[in-house]
Amino acid sequence: MARFTALVASLMLTAAVAFTPSVKSSSRTAVSLAAKSKALPFLEQPKNLDGSLAGDAGFDPLGLSEIEGIGADLYWMREAELKHARVAMLATVGVLFVEGCGSMPGFPEGKGQSQMDVFWDVWAEHPNYIAAALVFFTIIEVISGVATTAGRESGLRDAGDFGFNPLGFKDTMEMRTKEIANGRLAMLAAAGMIMQGMTTHNGCLTNLLQGE
Numbered sequence: 001m002a003r004f005t006a007l008v009a010s011l012m013l014t015a016a017v018a019f020t021p022s023v024k025s026s027s028r029t030a031v032s033l034a035a036k037s038k039a040l041p042f043l044e045q046p047k048n049l050d051g052s053l054a055g056d057a058g059f060d061p062l063g064l065s066e067i068e069g070i071g072a073d074l075y076w077m078r079e080a081e082l083k084h085a086r087v088a089m090l091a092t093v094g095v096l097f098v099e100g101c102g103s104m105p106g107f108p109e110g111k112g113q114s115q116m117d118v119f120w121d122v123w124a125e126h127p128n129y130i131a132a133a134l135v136f137f138t139i140i141e142v143i144s145g146v147a148t149t150a151g152r153e154s155g156l157r158d159a160g161d162f163g164f165n166p167l168g169f170k171d172t173m174e175m176r177t178k179e180i181a182n183g184r185l186a187m188l189a190a191a192g193m194i195m196q197g198m199t200t201h202n203g204c205l206t207n208l209l210q211g212e
Contacts, residue, residue: 048074054176055184075152075159082160083144085183088190095193099203112206116197 035045037058046060060066065074095115102111107129108121123130151157169175193204200207 053078054173055180073152076148078159079144079148082180082183084187085180088186089183091190092186092193095190095204099205112203114197114201114203116194117201 037043037045037060039057039059040061043061045058046063046065048065049056049058049060051058064077067073067077098110098115098118099112103109103118106126108118108125110118147157147162148159151159151161165171196202196204196207202210
């Protein structure tokens, strides 16, 4: 139990760091056509990934960083990546917390159970909770969309920067790199939790202990 508590505490700290404002990025430099990607040395460095973004190792085999003309440029892509990373970090903490400690009052019991099954229990018993969550997420998406559009047009806002830093973490490139690295790991973890929960109908900790 001590190990589990320490794990949850560390994940919650990581999630908190996720909402620190980002440092204004320096001016981007042109990438030499002869440069090779750090992540994929057999491919050329993507022209828009010059290392100025936190966590940029030149990994873009699909060329998403070079999309233009449809409103989904590199700024939009980084905003989306940070958003999904932060949600995934909160999701993994939530899954582990509920599975290990139990549900909040008014929710179906989730301790030791697959949170995917618990979700459908909530849907069956309290569909109004799901509806309220959808309304809340819609409001957040509208605010995020306005901020992203205005920030991209003005150039005065870094992608993902909402100025939310209640714990006063120092804003450095190292912290931004930790945020995106842990966020990417959390996205993989959340996807794994969902897949295992849907296929085994066991909690992720049970699957871990059973080696499934």
